[in-house]
Amino acid sequence: MSNNKSAISPIRAEDFPEWYQQVIKAADLAENSETRGCMVIKPWGYGIWELIQQQLDRRFKETGHENAYFPLLIPLSYLEKEAEHAEGFATECAVVTHHRLEVRKDELTGKTKMIPTGELAEPYVIRPTSETIIGAAFARWVQSYRDLPLLINQWANVMRWEMRPRLFLRTAEFLWQEGHTAHETKEEAVVETRMIHKLYEEFLRDHLAIPVIPGEKTENERFPGADMTLTVEAMVQDRKAIQAGTSHYLGQNFSKAQNICFTGRSGVQEFAHTTSWGVSTRLIGTLIMAHSDDDGLVLPPRVATKQVVIIPVTPKEDSREAVLAACHALAETLRTTRTYQGDAIRVHVDARDVQGGQKKWDWVKKGVPVRIEIGPRDIESRKVCMQRRDMAVSEKEFLDKEDFIQNVPNVLEEIHTNMLARALAFRDANIVACNELEEFHAHWSGENPGWLATPWAGTAEEEDELSKKHKIAIRCLPIENAGLRAELLGSVGKVCFLTGRESEGVAIWGRSY
RNA sequence: CGGGACGUAGCUCAGCCUGGUAGAGCGCCUGCUUUGGGAGCAGGAUGUCGUCAGUUCGAAUCUGGCCGUCCCGACCA
DSSP states (O other), X not given: OOOOOOSSXXXXXXXXXXXHXXXXXXXXXXXXXXXXXXXXXXXXXXXXXXXXXXXXHHXXXXXXXXXXXXXXXXXXXXXXXXXXXXXXXXXXXXXXXXXXXXXXXOTTTOOEEEEEEEEEEEEEEEOSOOHHHHHHHHHHHOOXXXXXXXXXXXXXXXXXXXXXXXXXXXXXXXXXXXXXEEESXXXXXXXXXXXXXXXXXXXXXXXXXXXXXXXXXXXXXXXXXXXXXXXXXXXXXXXXXXEEEEEEEOTTXXXXXXXXXXXXXXXXXXXOXXXXXXXXXXXXXXXXXXXXXXXXXXXXXXXXXXXXXXXXXXOSHHHHHHHHHHHHXXXXXXXXXXXXXXXXXXXXXXOOSSOHHHHXXXXXXXXXXXXXXXXXXXXXXXXXXXXXTTSOTTOOEEEEHHHHHHHHHHHHHHHHHHHHHHHHHHHHHTEEEOOOHHHHHHHTTSSSOOXXXXXXXOOHHHHHHHHHHHTOEEEEEEOTTOSOOHXXXXXXXXXXXXXXXXXXXXXXXXXXX
């Protein structure tokens, strides 16, 4: 039975937030758990995270960083050391106050109750981020300028008691990596901050096929306790912005608060300059919203746990075995002789005992880049039927099997390139220059307004007022070569649209997640 | 954390107003038919009705607390 209905309901145009949740469900990526605000990441979702981890971890190590691990629980007093930082996180901390449970049986009902006892003298905070406890370790580890730089990363979970959780985008507990480094000079620390910023930009582009605008946050939007916060901002399909990664130069704020000091080259005690930077499972939410369509998830090939799925077509019992054998043989050939981006092609033969149409749609919804069908007729003609997730579900291409085998890496790369180009075209079509205040105000009344690029010389208070009024924010002040169209940048004036003062640079405004 | 809606089978939901201990569709299992495709027919299994307490002879149904989900707002490194 053919129909032209989409696999996901509602579709994006009808109800974007609901569509997002349905995509996650249909692809079996994650689900809400019984713990408030926390998700269970299911194998198909966790597999994406594992690939993100592997590929990022490789790059961190190439740039000189080492992994370590620090405690989940942070003494409350540590958080109190840096006032601005403490305030920034105060409202979203889970606190551990007891260290044992007393078992009590209700005499009447026989039910068991667990009562927390053994109150702690000093409560612990479940880390919302680890600056303070890693800083405390750095203070012990650093004695001399010869101990610097210290380049540490940890893969960990953190917890922020979010008021409005959303799968992957904002969960109470989430997985991330947090880099923490300490340097002898400001210059070195800033170079580190920018280097990681660039690394994130490239990772998003080259691995997740998401174009981002690299830029700096204004003072209002900065990480609590940072001197400079760099961000990579992605636009998703409802034209909202997602901060996909951040890299902070923390100055000497944390080193002074935590006494990360060392004897410098001239024999004088100096405070280290520190940085921190991170990306999280929010990247998965970002890639879902950036790429998926009304038939479900669309996975960028590099983070697809299965890049090619082979579906046997077995219309008759007597040819079944031959078809299955051909499928497994093709899978084995692809696995052992072909690579994509340095890794063996990840191939899967779907030999489940379910209808072919069902299999096909399952893999469409899961976003597998390439689907291959092989039936008795294809074996005879030495062909395969290829379908690509970046094309319409109904589109098929019959290819000579040997050509296909040769071409698989190119096809995957083509899908990646297509996805990136599509996302880039969408983003560019939805950022416009704005030089007039009236025009600026009018822009935000639309349903899903895109972003504005404006000249800007306002104060923090003026920025705050505009932000609150329209529920927007300056997403970033783009750095040089941020990848924005020259035509767009060319039409941004030199005079601030709000204050009339000479503009200090371009600001990108948008609504965000 | 404020305002609103909701919580019944794996999923989507009906039943609740007018209390008498559960239903549909989809999914699942079995069989037959079908087979380049999200199929059809027949039969079958599955629920301490979110949780705790109260009212009552009796609670999915009435009342209250708590927990959770979704939407709007505040918050969001």
